[in-house]
Structure formats: structure tokens, C-alpha cells
Amino acid sequence: MLVFLMLVFSFALMLERLPVEPVKLTTNYLDGSGEAMGYGQLSMVDYGSVEVFAENLRFSHNLISYWISSDCDAGRRGDMVEALTIFSDEMKVVSFFEVDDDADILIGCSNDFVELGEDLFAAGEGGPSRIINTSGFKIIEEGKIKLYAMGGNCDYPIVALHELFHVFGFGHSPDPMNIMYNTSACDQRMSDDMVDLIVALYSVEALSDARIESVTGAIKGRYLDFNISILNEGLIGIDGISLTILGDGEVVDMVDLGEIAMGYGRNLRVVNMDVGSGVEEVRFVLDAEGLVRELDEGNNAVEMTA
Numbered sequence: 001m002l003v004f005l006m007l008v009f010s011f012a013l014m015l016e017r018l019p020v021e022p023v024k025l026t027t028n029y030l031d032g033s034g035e036a037m038g039y040g041q042l043s044m045v046d047y048g049s050v051e052v053f054a055e056n057l058r059f060s061h062n063l064i065s066y067w068i069s070s071d072c073d074a075g076r077r078g079d080m081v082e083a084l085t086i087f088s089d090e091m092k093v094v095s096f097f098e099v100d101d102d103a104d105i106l107i108g109c110s111n112d113f114v115e116l117g118e119d120l121f122a123a124g125e126g127g128p129s130r131i132i133n134t135s136g137f138k139i140i141e142e143g144k145i146k147l148y149a150m151g152g153n154c155d156y157p158i159v160a161l162h163e164l165f166h167v168f169g170f171g172h173s174p175d176p177m178n179i180m181y182n183t184s185a186c187d188q189r190m191s192d193d194m195v196d197l198i199v200a201l202y203s204v205e206a207l208s209d210a211r212i213e214s215v216t217g218a219i220k221g222r223y224l225d226f227n228i229s230i231l232n233e234g235l236i237g238i239d240g241i242s243l244t245i246l247g248d249g250e251v252v253d254m255v256d257l258g259e260i261a262m263g264y265g266r267n268l269r270v271v272n273m274d275v276g277s278g279v280e281e282v283r284f285v286l287d288a289e290g291l292v293r294e295l296d297e298g299n300n301a302v303e304m305t306a
């Protein structure tokens with residue numbers, strides 16, 4: 001009798017363990033999951049008439065540090081500080097502070113005369129020097145400015161301000177009265193559309209944004225195999241975020257994904273997760289408890305059906 005029971009038991013166990021033909025799951029990306037970001041706030045940004053190097057290009061924060069090299073004489077240093085003051089006074093959403101090292105914007109000076117053509121000398125150069133590229137933002141990690149000797153002979157810091165706008169991503173304007181015209185004149189100023197663009201870009205609160213980029217999976221009987229990619233396309237890093245896996249609405253497991261730096265991702269591959277028998281719908285939800293504030297809370301869930 002005992003032998004018979006044991007036989008039945010092990011046969012039942014075998015049935016359960018028998019290889020079952022995997023059923024590939026169909027993925028249904030909910031809301032913004034699986035696609036590049038489309039933040040409502042940013043799709044409204046009007047790029048105006050002065051060209052930009054790239055859209056959605058900005059520093060990750062609004063309080064920006066700068067460092068001025070001791071190579072800069074008092075005149076150019078004064079021009080640069082004045083340009084930074086004008087910029088923050090006009091934009092109001094961005095401000096600057098000076099540091100000794102590790103600055104967001106590095107400002108150097110050169111006494112070289114860099115001739116660009118007949119009677120045309122470089123007054124300065126500037127631009128973003130390091131960018132983190134996510135499909136959400138192009139985040140400026142560092143900007144550089146160099147002021148040459150042929151720069152400042154106006155009361156208004158034309159050259160320093162022009163180079164500062166390059167750091168913020170602006171290209172050149174065809175309008176001779178615009179600060180971004182490619183040769184400088186003392187009466188050039190920034191245009192309203194430039195102010196509007198900076199205000200729009202920097203009014204976006206610096207938050208992270210985890211997104212399920214892709215997921216594939218298959219069910220074999222009561223076991224789930226899956227492969228999921230999660231990206232942080234926001235403006236700051238994530239200290240810790242969880243991924244909840246649900247089978248037919250019941251929580252099966254919650255995985256701690258840990259830190260995800262800005263512009264980075266996590267890949268998770270799991271085989272033979274027991275989701276219970278007969279499950280027809282699997283759902284992956286990031287930050288199910290809503291502990292992480294994100295730019296877009298609507299790209300955190302994916303549903304898969306057998």
C-alpha cells in the first residue's frame with residue numbers, strides 16, 4: 001500500500017515536472033512603456049528661431065556651478081560674471097555659483113589671436129563638452145567656455161554671453177541683432193524665444209524616470225521565464241526601485257532593482273519563476289508602491305498575455 005501511494009505521488013510529481021511546451025507571451029506596453037519618452041511638458045516646448053544643437057538638451061539641475069581659470073584677467077572675469085548674472089536675471093529659473101573645482105561650466109581664457117579669416121578673429125568658443133544621452137533628455141554634464149583676447153570691448157558682455165548660450169545648446173542665429181549672430185557687435189541681445197525656451201526646459205522638475213523599455217517572456221506550465229529591460233531616462237539617478245510581478249492580478253514576487261543612475265538601465269533575466277498554474281496574464285509593474293517620484297508615472301507597467 002505504501003509503495004503504491006509513493007508511486008502515485010512520484011507520478012504526480014513527474015507530471016508537474018514534465019517539460020511543457022513553452023507558450024510565448026504577447027507583450028502589451030501600457031501607456032508610455034516601451035517607447036521613447038513623450039513628456040507632455042516637453043512636447044509643448046517651442047524651439048523658436050535660434051537653432052539648438054539638440055532638443056531636450058539641458059543641465060540636470062537649475063543651480064549651476066562655474067569655475068573661472070586664473071588665466072582670465074580682471075576684464076574677462078568681470079565680463080563672464082556679468083554674463084552669468086544677466087542670464088540668470090532674464091531666465092529666473094537658472095542660477096549660478098562659483099566653485100574651486102568640479103564645476104558644471106569651466107571657463108578659461110587665452111591670449112592667443114585665433115584668426116578665422118581676413119580681419120576676423122575668434123572672440124571666444126563655447127559649448128557642452130560632455131553629454132549623457134538618453135532618449136528622454138540630452139543631459140549636459142559639463143560645458144566649456146574659452147574667452148580670447150579679441151573679445152570684450154563693449155559695455156555689455158556680448159562675447160561671454162554668446163559663449164554661455166552655446167553651453168546651453170544654442171547654435172547661431174542669422175539675425176545680426178541677435179546675441180547668437182556669428183560675428184559680434186555691441187548692440188546684440190538675446191531674443192524672447194531664447195528666454196522662453198530656457199524657461200520651458202528648466203521648468204521641468206529634476207526627477208528620475210524609470211521606464212520598462214522591453215520585455216519578452218514565456219510560460220511553461222506554471223513557470224514563467226522572462227527578460228526585462230528597465231531604463232532611467234530622467235534627470236537624476238534612482239536610489240532604489242522595485243519591480244513587481246503579478247500573475248492574474250496576484251503578486252507573485254517583488255524584485256529590488258537597486259540604484260539606477262541617470263541614463264543607465266537594468267536588465268533582469270529570470271527562469272522558472274513559479275507563478276501558479278493556469279495563469280493567463282502576467283503584469284510587470286515598476287514602483288508599484290509609488291515610492292519614487294518620476295517625470296512620467298505612466299510608463300511603469302507592462303501586461304503580457306498567453
Ligand SMILES: [Zn+2]
Pocket residue numbers: 162166172182
Ligand atoms: Zn558662436
